[in-house]
Amino acid sequence: MQILHFNKLTQEEQKKALKRPAIERKDELSALVKGIIDEVKNRGDEALIAQALRFDKAEISSIKLTQDEINLACQRVDENLKKAIITAYENIKKFHQAQIFKPLELETTQGVKCELVSRPIEKVGLYIPGGLAPLFSTALMLAIPAKIANCKKVVLASPAKINDAVLFCAKLCEVDEVYQMGGAGAIAALAYGTQSVTRVDKIYGPGNAFVTEAKAQVSADINGADIDMQAGPSEVLVIADEAANAEFVASDLLSQAEHGADSQVILVCLSESFAQKVGKELASQLENLPRKELASKSLSHSKIIIASNLNEAVQISNQYAPEHLIIQTASPRSLLDKVQNAGSVFLGAFSPESMGDYASGTNHVLPTYGLTRTRSSLNLSDFTKKMTVQELSCEGFKKLAKSVEILAHAEHLDAHKNAVSLRLKTLS
Structure with a gap:
């Protein structure tokens, strides 16, 4: 990773140092996705079955899975994995149950009563990517708050053939329907409905460039569906002082770098010597990673930035506005009030980002690409909408x-x- 002394850079160089890898919205991709969406709108299930074969190399005869198919898949899941999933489920459920909205009611003037009440979004669609990593943890992160919010219809889609652990999570969370469909076609089916697929009001979940583009297109269509957020490549920024463990810091950087070649990781530390220590640890740990090639590409456009003190380190982080912020310092909580822009914050040496990804209880669906300046991490309120009520007595009128x-x-x-x-x- 490139090492930069922040105070030795010009203002323009500082901006460049905190720039993310470019996301190109190619016209070719946009046209391809539009074509896939139109196929699904015109041919429904038939198009989805053809797309499963074309894109996922999966031969299927139906889109909606039966309860028997789901039960059989659950039986195949390793018992230790089931126990770990249930542990994560309980913690995520506790944290999101604590977010249940309490109605607000007050008199603004005598005889003028105003209220704020909450209602669930009626029908929601949860998209779980397949591909290199079957993200069954995302099924928990989306389905648990959807059920706590009392959404009337909760459906889940994932590319065929769906990973058994994803189906176990769907059953555990009491998801209403599961569809074996992926990519832009799945987003189109959720937005517009097909013979088998329920049309939903809002779509949640990450995905590749095709999924991201499809979410953009259906959310721009008045007859389409709302979406949770436009998610870009994963990212982490670590703030570390001399008290930090270089081995831990390197492991946290690599845990995000392995997501993909377009992921970005940044370390903000206070000395050249600590930067060099982390660099050596990165090289050592990287050798043993199955995803070494992907992580290496990510590290090639990642950086180590040396700040003059911790206050400046937090300022750099706020300027970057990371998806994940890890603070490994002698007194991490003392910096929390200064943090303005971050999707999820991890305090201390024993709070790796992996804990939030899986089982601490917080949600791992987070804004990326600097959107944490204005957007929140996914939470219970994303599955509800608020309604104001007013009632005036004759006197109040x-x-x-x-x-x-x-x-x-x-x-x-x-x-x-x-x-x-x-x-x-x-x-x-």
Whole structure:
């Protein structure tokens, strides 16, 4: 990894140092995805079955899995893996149950009652990638809050043939329907529905460039579906001081680098000597990784940045706005109040990002590519919507009437004014 002294860089060089690898939205990809979406809209299940063979090399005869198929898959899952999944399930459930919204009610003026209430999104679709890593943990991260929110219909899609552990998670979370379909076609089916697939109101979950582009297209269509977020390549920033364990730091950087060649990892530390220690550890640990080639490509556009002190280190992190922020310092919690932009924060030597990915209880579906400046990590509220309610007594109406008449008149909205004036006339 390239080592940079932040204070020796010009302002332009500092910006460049914190720049992510470019995500190119190619016109060719956009056109291909549109074609796949149109196929599904026009031919439904038939298109999905053909796409499973074309893209996933899977020969299937139906899209929706039966309960018997799901039960058989669950029986094949290793017992130790089941126990580990259940441990993660319990922690994720506890953390998301604690987020249940408490309705708000107050009088803004005597006789004027205002409320904020919550309602679940009725139908939600959960997309679980297949490919190199079957992300069954994502099934937990999406299905658990969907069920706690009381969404009426929770469906899950994953490329054929679906990994047994994904199906075990779906059954554990009491998902209503499971579909063996992947890529842009799956997103299209969830957004528009087919003979077998329920059309949903909102789609959740990560995916490759095709999935990401399909989510962008269906969410831009008034007749499509809403989405959770546009997720880019995975990323982590680690802040470490001289008290940090270089071996731990290197392992945390590699845990994100192995996601893919376009992932980015950044270390912000306080000395050249610590940077060199981590560099040696990275080289050593990298040799034993099955995904060595992917991680190496990620490290080639990743950086070690040397800051003059921890305050500056946090400023650098806030400027980068990472998906994951790990703070391995002598007193990590003392820096938390200064952190403004991060998807999920991990404090201390024994809080590796892997814990949040799987079993601590927090959600691992997070904004990337600097979107943590404005977006939150996925949470229970993403599966609900809020509604305001107001109720005015006769007395409350009279107290506000004159002010509303003046305001409506000033905006030249006479019908608004009349809706108040007519009632006042009746009362007089």
